Amino acid sequence: MLVKFSVQNFLSFKDLNSLEMVAANITQHEENTTNTSQYKLLKSSAIFGANASGKSNLFKAMQFARDFVLFSSKETQANEKINVTPFLLSTETENEPSLFEFIFLKDNIKYRYGFRLNNSVVVDEWLFVASKVKESLLFERHEDDIKVGSKFKEGSKIVELTRKNALFLSVVAQFNGKIAESIIEWFYGLRIIAGFQTYNPVTIEYLKEIENKKEFMDILNIADSSIQDFQFKERDLEKAPKYIKEELEKIKALGAKYELIPEIKTYHNKYSDKNNVAGTVEFDFNKNESKGTQHLFSLIGPILDTIENANVLVIDELECNLHPLISRFIIKLFHLKNQNAQFIFNTHDTNLLSNKYFRRDQIYFVDKDRYGCSKLYSLYDYNIRYDRTFNKDYLEGKYKAIPFIDEYGILGNEIE
Numbered sequence: 526m527l528v529k530f531s532v533q534n535f536l537s538f539k540d541l542n543s544l545e546m547v548a549a550n551i552t553q554h555e556e557n558t559t560n561t562s563q564y565k566l567l568k569s570s571a572i573f574g575a576n577a578s579g580k581s582n583l584f585k586a587m588q589f590a591r592d593f594v595l596f597s598s599k600e601t602q603a604n605e606k607i608n609v610t611p612f613l614l615s616t617e618t619e620n621e622p623s624l625f626e627f628i629f630l631k632d633n634i635k636y637r638y639g640f641r642l643n644n645s646v647v648v649d650e651w652l653f654v655a656s657k658v659k660e661s662l663l664f665e666r667h668e669d670d671i672k673v674g675s676k677f678k679e680g681s682k683i684v685e686l687t688r689k690n691a692l693f694l695s696v697v698a699q700f701n702g703k704i705a706e707s708i709i710e711w712f713y714g715l716r717i718i719a720g721f722q723t724y725n726p727v728t729i730e731y732l733k734e735i736e737n738k739k740e741f742m743d744i745l746n747i748a749d750s751s752i753q754d755f756q757f758k759e760r761d762l763e764k765a766p767k768y769i770k771e772e773l774e775k776i777k778a779l780g781a782k783y784e785l786i787p788e789i790k791t792y793h794n795k796y797s798d799k800n801n802v803a804g805t806v807e808f809d810f811n812k813n814e815s816k817g818t819q820h821l822f823s824l825i826g827p828i829l830d831t832i833e834n835a836n837v838l839v840i841d842e843l844e845c846n847l848h849p850l851i852s853r854f855i856i857k858l859f860h861l862k863n864q865n866a867q868f869i870f871n872t873h874d875t876n877l878l879s880n881k882y883f884r885r886d887q888i889y890f891v892d893k894d895r896y897g898c899s900k901l902y903s904l905y906d907y908n909i910r911y912d913r914t915f916n917k918d919y920l921e922g923k924y925k926a927i928p929f930i931d932e933y934g935i936l937g938n939e940i941e
Contacts, residue, residue, distance in 0.1 A: 526546070526559075526561065526566050526629060526630045526835070526837070526865055526867055527546050527566075527627070527628075527629050527715075527837050527867055527869075528545075528546055528547060528564060528566065528628040528629055528630065528635070529543055529544065529545050529546065529547070529626075529627070529628040530543065530544045530586075530587060530626070530627055530628075531543040531544075531624070531625070531626040531627075531639070532583070532586040532590075532623075532624065532625055532626075533623065533624040534611045534612050534618045534621055534622065534623045534624060535582070535585075535586045535589070535609070535610065535611060535612065535623040535624075535625070536579070536582040536585060536586065536610055536612065536899075537579040537582045537612065537893060537897060537898065537899040538579060538582060538583070538586065538612065538898070538899050538901075539612040539614075539615060539618055539896075539897075539898040539899075540898065540900070541624070542583075542899070542900065542901040543901070544570065544572075544583065544869070544889065544901060545886075545903070546566050546567045546570060546867065547564050547565070547566060547567070548564075548565040548566060548567050548884075548886060549884075549885070549886040549905050551884060551885065551886065551905075551911065553880070553884050553885075553911050554860075554882075554883065554884045554887075556860050556861060557569065557860050557883065557884055557887060558884075559864055559865055561630055561633065561865070562630075562633045562657075563630065563633075563635055563655075563657055564630075566630075566867070567867070567884075567886065567887050568859050568860055568863065568866070568867055568868065569856060569859050569860065569867065569868040569869065569870075569883075569887060570867075570868075570869045570870075570887050570888075570889060571856075571870060571871070571872065571877060571878070571883060571887060571888055571889070572869070572870070572871040572872075572889045572890070572891060572901075573871070573872065573873070573875070573878060573888070573889070573890050573891075573919065573926060574871070574890055574891035574892060574926040574927075575892070575893075575926060575927050575928040576928060577893065578891045578892055578893045578899060578926060579891045579893055579899025579901075580841075580871040580891045581719070581841050581842075581871065582899060583871075583891065583899075583901060584717055584719065584839055584841045584871070586625060587715070587717055587839060588717045588719075589609065589625070590625035590627070590640075591712050591715050591717065593607075593640075593642075593692065594692060594694065594695060594709065594712045595695070595709065595712055595713065596695075597690070597691045597692045597695050598687075598688075598691045598692065598695035598696045598698075598699050599695075599699070605690065606644045606645065606690075607642055607643070607644050607645065607646075607647075607690055608644075609623050609642060609643065609644060610623075611623050611643070612897075612898070614896060614897040614898075615896070620643075621643075622641040622642055622643045622648045622649075623641065623642060623643070624639065624640075624641045625639055625640060625641075626638070626639030626640075627639065629711055631707055631708065631710070631711045632707065634654060635654065635655040635656075636652065636653065636654055636655070636708060636711075637651075637652070637653040637655065637660065638651070638652045638653075638694065638708060639651055640692060645689070645690065646668060646689040646690055647666070647668070647689065647690065647691070647692060647693075648667070648668060649666060649667055649668075650664075650665075650666040650671075650692060650693055650694070651664070651665045651666065652664050652665075652677070652694060652708075654676065654704075661674065661676055662674040662676075663676055663677040663680075663704065664677050664680055664693060664694075666693055668689065669689065671684045671687065671693055677702075677704060679697055679700075679702030679703060679704060679705065680693065680697045680702060680705070683696055683697050683700055683702075686700075694708060694709075695709070714831075714834060714836035714837060715836065715837045715839070716827050716831065716836065716837070716838050716839065717839040717840075717841070718824065718827060718838070718839070718840045718841065719840075719841040719842070720841060720842055720845055721816065721819075721820055721845050721846055722819075722820060722823040722824070723810070723811055723819040723820070723822075723823060725823040725824070725826055725827055727826045727827045727830055728822065728823055728824075728825060728826025728827065729757065729787055729826070730826070730830075731826040731829060731830050732757075732826065737829065740829060741825055741826075741829065742754075744821075744825050744828075744829070744858075745818075745821060745822060745825060747851065747854055748817060748818060748821050748848070748851055750814070750815075750818045750821075751793055751794070752791045752792070752793060752814075752818070753792050753793060753794055753805060754791070754792040754805075755789060755790060755791045755792065755810070756789075756790050756792075757787030757788070757789060757790075758787060758788045758789075758790060759787055759788070788809075788810075789810035789811070789822075790807050790808065790809065790810060791807070791808045791810050791813070791814060792805045792806065792807055792808070793805060793806050793808060794806075810822070816846045817846045817847055817848065817851075819846075820845060820846040820847060821847060821851065824840070824855070828855060828858065831866045831868070832858065832859065832862060832863040832866045833866075834866075835863070835864070835865035835866050836866060836867075837866070837867045837868075837869065838866070838867070838868050838869070839869045839870065840868075840869075840870040840871075841870075841871060842871065842872065842873075843855070843870040843871070843872045843874070844872050844873060844874045849874055849876050849877070852872070852874060852877065853876075853877065853882065855868075856868065856877070856882060857882075860882075871891075875916040875919060875920060876916065878915045878916040878919055879914075879915055879916055880911055880912060880913070880915060883915075884911075885903070885904045885905040885907075885909070885911060886903060886904075886905040888903065888904040888905075888915065889901055889902065889903050889904070890902055890903075890904070890919075890924055890925065890926035891926060892925045892926040904924065907923075907924065
């Protein structure tokens with residue numbers, strides 16, 4: 526489970542900002558939390574803010590760090606540049622390294638792992654393991670100088686095999702280091718989905734197990750899609766959309782074997798003149814189903830797989846092509862149907878900004894100042910009563926993170 530994610534000097538985040546998943550000392554919505562060996566953690570976190578405030582950039586930071594952990598030792602060539610973008614609106618930071626750090630639990634063990642890098646090299650990298658009392662060093666790196674702790678013997682003979690533009694952790698995992706492999710597995714379970722999708726490889730993988738299909742169909746039909754059944758038909762990978770190919774390449778790099786990608790066919794009932802079922806009609810999923818149905822279909826696999834395997838799911842723009850009641854249902858799944866999975870999302874749907882669904886410590890805002898710097902902060906920081914109308918207060922500007930709209934300057938006397 527994720528305990529804390531921090532980012533500094535990346536895209537619109539100039540200063541150090543952190544998303545905390547440790548539950549505050551409040552009693553509302555206990556079902557939204559879970560107790561671990563070391564923490565009481567939140568099962569979900571919802572992030573609100575204006576357009577271009579930096580909400581998506583927070584998730585891009587997670588995505589960049591995750592992908593670099595998983596693939597830096599496999600895809601990056603010796604002299605290839607690292608595709609990282611620092612905060613560019615300040616002379617103070619434009620040439621400084623970007624920082625990413627995760628604190629998380631894996632098999633009830635707490636790890637703190639992070640790195641700083643620029644376009645050329647990994648400047649710093651560190652990994653600590655912690656008991657309830659104190660941290661122990663597993664390794665610490667400053668450019669080519671890597672210090673390996675006594676509890677990380679698996680990395681002691683691999684120091685010289687690490688390129689300047691690759692992570693030491695990733696290299697150790699390639700050489701079957703047990704601790705490193707366990708941490709890589711945690712990052713693989715961190716799934717980040719951005720925007721509209723019609724296809725997600727996790728959904729196809731999840732549905733290979735036939736017993737998963739009924740629960741999948743039950744959730745699909747909460748959208749009243751009227752789909753009675755579906756099938757996958759194989760097609761050439763060369764005909765697949767670009768984003769599917771890219772995602773499949775990432776999964777294949779982790780050992781999965783995909784040669785073809787399925788085409789989805791859905792089946793609907795057709796009716797006689799007396800409204801009796803008279804057979805079924807085959808639909809082309811991409812051509813005949815609504816955008817909302819397509820997007821929900823792509824999300825169900827990651828949602829159920831995340832809950833089943835106690836992973837972390839991050840969705841950018843949860844409301845994309847989904848009805849608010851469906852978004853609310855997905856949130857309830859994580860609050861009521863799971864113990865150790867986590868769901869982090871951003872949204873503009875202020876109907877969700879309510880004490881009916883969330884604790885104050887689950888709600889975050891992202892605001893951007895006049896200098897282009899994004900700041901992430903919690904509703905809990907405001908020390909307000911739990912029974913306030915959060916969405917009303919938010920739209921009135923009490924928590925900031927809303928757009929400034931100069932209506933009078935544009936509409937003038939037309940405003941009543």
